[in-house]
Amino acid sequence: MYSKHHFLISVVVAALVSVLTTSAYPWWLLLTVAAVVGVGIDFDHFLVAAAKTGGWDPIRRCLRDPRIVLFDQGEIFEEGEVGxxxxxxxxxxxxxxxxxxxxxxxxxxxxxxxxxLYFHLLADLVWDVWDMADS
Structure with missing residues (x-):
């Protein structure tokens, strides 16, 4: 699943929590935390790829072509680099x-x-199941 999807899911979770609970935190802070955590956890993909391949090629790809980070995330990792x-x-x-x-x-x-993070993982699982069904 791509960052834009995780961002939207995280924002919806934050909005629902803000509306349905009483919190000491303002809505904008919950939204920020949700966006950072919901998208930021995916940085572990780079660590997983480095552990599997012994190199940092995905980071090099992003630095060579920063456009892929926002517009073509499918190009960041090669087949089998993360799993x-x-x-x-x-x-x-x-x-x-x-x-x-x-x-x-x-x-x-x-x-x-x-x-x-529950909804992040659930979205990843649903995405992966659909992706495997298409294969």
């Missing part, structure tokens, strides 16, 4: 560590981030 299972596993590990750390500091924020 569905590795990508989803790294998301689960990061989400668990992040939510666990936040729970110690602020339970509401931890639950909010968990919700954003």
């Amino acid at each position: 569905v299972t590795n990508r989803l596993l790294s998301h689960v590990v990061i989400a668990g560590l992040l939510v666990g750390a936040l729970a110690v500091v602020d339970p509401f924020l931890a639950a909010f981030v968990a919700l954003v």
Whole structure:
């Protein structure tokens, strides 16, 4: 799934939480946190690719052609550089560590981030299932 999709999903989650709960946080801060977390978790793809290939070619591709970051994300990684299972596993590990750390500091924020990341992972799973069905 692409960043623009994760951004939209994260914004919808933030909007719903802002409307349906009473929070010490203003709506714009929840929106910002959701966007950063909901899109930012995908930076782990670069780490997964580096671990699998031993190199940083995807980052080099982005630096050579920054256009692909916004307009052609399918060109960032070569086939097999990340992989569905590795990508989803790294998301689960990061989400668990992040939510666990936040729970110690602020339970509401931890639950909010968990919700954003839940929908990120759900969207990835649905996308991958549809993508496999098309193959």
